[in-house]
Amino acid sequence: MKSVAIVGVGMTxxxxxxxxxxxxxxxxxxxxxxxDAGLATADALYVGNAYGATYNxxxxxxxxxxxxxxxxxxxxxxxxxxxxxGGVALRTGYLAVAAGAVKTVxxxxxxxATDVVGLARNTARSVSLNADYETVNGATLTAMAGLLMRRxxxxxxxxxxxxxxxxxxxxxxxxxxxxxxxRNLLRPGSFGKAPMLAEPVSLFDxxxxxxxxxxxxxxxxxxxxxxxxxxxxxxxxxxATDTLMLQDRxxxxxxxxxxxxxxxxxxxxxxxxxxxxxxELHDGYTILTALALEAMGLSERGSGWAWAQAxxxxxxxxxxxxxxxxxxxxxxxxxxxxxxxYQAVEATLQLRGEAGDNQVAGAETALAQNLGGLGSTAxxxxxxxxxx
Amino acid sequence: xxxxxxxxxxxxxxLGNEAESLQGEVYSFTLVQDPPEGFEAQxxxxxxxxxxxxxxxxxxxxxxxxxxxxxxxRVEMVTxxxxxxxxxxxxxxxxxxxxxxx
Numbered sequence: 372m373k374s375v376a377i378v379g380v381g382m383t384x385x386x387x388x389x390x391x392x393x394x395x396x397x398x399x400x401x402x403x404x405x406x407d408a409g410l411a412t413a414d415a416l417y418v419g420n421a422y423g424a425t426y427n428x429x430x431x432x433x434x435x436x437x438x439x440x441x442x443x444x445x446x447x448x449x450x451x452x453x454x455x456x457g458g459v460a461l462r463t464g465y466l467a468v469a470a471g472a473v474k475t476v477x478x479x480x481x482x483x484a485t486d487v488v489g490l491a492r493n494t495a496r497s498v499s500l501n502a503d504y505e506t507v508n509g510a511t512l513t514a515m516a517g518l519l520m521r522r523x524x525x526x527x528x529x530x531x532x533x534x535x536x537x538x539x540x541x542x543x544x545x546x547x548x549x550x551x552x553x554r555n556l557l558r559p560g561s562f563g564k565a566p567m568l569a570e571p572v573s574l575f576d577x578x579x580x581x582x583x584x585x586x587x588x589x590x591x592x593x594x595x596x597x598x599x600x601x602x603x604x605x606x607x608x609x610x611a612t613d614t615l616m617l618q619d620r621x622x623x624x625x626x627x628x629x630x631x632x633x634x635x636x637x638x639x640x641x642x643x644x645x646x647x648x649x650x651e652l653h654d655g656y657t658i659l660t661a662l663a664l665e666a667m668g669l670s671e672r673g674s675g676w677a678w679a680q681a682x683x684x685x686x687x688x689x690x691x692x693x694x695x696x697x698x699x700x701x702x703x704x705x706x707x708x709x710x711x712x713y714q715a716v717e718a719t720l721q722l723r724g725e726a727g728d729n730q731v732a733g734a735e736t737a738l739a740q741n742l743g744g745l746g747s748t749a750x751x752x753x754x755x756x757x758x759x
Numbered sequence: 760x761x762x763x764x765x766x767x768x769x770x771x772x773x774l775g776n777e778a779e780s781l782q783g784e785v786y787s788f789t790l791v792q793d794p795p796e797g798f799e800a801q802x803x804x805x806x807x808x809x810x811x812x813x814x815x816x817x818x819x820x821x822x823x824x825x826x827x828x829x830x831x832x833r834v835e836m837v838t839x840x841x842x843x844x845x846x847x848x849x850x851x852x853x854x855x856x857x858x859x860x861x
Contacts, residue, residue: 490795490796493793493795494796504818505818506795508806508820509801510806511793514789517791517806518788521789522808525787525830568793569793570789570790570792617808617816617818618808618817618818619816623787623808
């Protein structure tokens, strides 16, 4: 297996891009990433997209986007794992380069949610749950998160207010990120008063659906130094699955796929979770962050929420464990199939020292973790700066 | 094509054939205020994970719960209308759980 490096990144702002098509968003991010890498083309394009079929009535995004980028003819197809689609596109690109099957890969995540509005969007997003046993009963992703969070709060005797630091931290970081969708700060105490979506999950707990595209270019690490001034090493890459349905898990409050994928990726990188300088976690709901921290061994079972105390001071940019440094899903926004690529792009900027107002001082190692459903798919990448 | 029905279906495997297996207790619940299409007329509604006899979890709505819900409440499975399907309005029946009638 060859070592793989990230040699170029690009992204669009995360917004409600009412006037722009899925192809236009993808084309902008892809062009930025290729320009950043100093390349005119790539050998392959892997597209992360979750809901093109239900949001946009559009499949075959590989062909569509390669064409929009002027790359018609290259190997290209889309990768889907619900909200982890961007993460599995990165994994696919990593495997292709590591195997030596292709030399340069453009990994591109894109989602265009605003083609569908209101309840129809809830329906369109629910296809990542089990159709026969969950969705048929009126379940949504947010409702399933509500079930997890309620059980967690009762089993571990945790109050709703103890989660608010995760959202406060996300918005504090997102407010500094011009590409973020919601750049407002969350006032301490407002979290518990927000409108409920699926009790106890509220509007201030749940990440907003969004439009956006992010892209990165992969190349063999031994050639990366000639391509880019500051290549970043993909030091670990792993995907693990848990059951699609919460109801099939022996212990729904344990994220087995997170544990497995993080352990594998960290082991490949020769790192422990506590060594990381920052983590881009999948904070679609605050309960996901708490459970992921526990599954990775950064908290004892039932105490992941503790990282959020004191308005998330310990997880802030200057804290012991910086989380969601560009605003996470909650503030930057959740363009589902693009989210995993945004996370990797943001982590890359941190390791290049190009994160601007969001910079974690001296960051050398980062973890990006992208989840599909309620931890049904977990994709973990560990990135590290390459010493000059 | 394989059709899941009768004793081969995953649900029946979970429940077994004993009458008491249709009873259980609420493992967790949520009140869905932001529903998908087809469920707007029922919203807000309770969705739950119910731990049935034998230990399996079932995802289902709670019904007849005017007095509110708590984790650990004893419930039993009943047949109810879930939604109507498409423009023709075909009724989709399924299972929900209601508080156990003593």
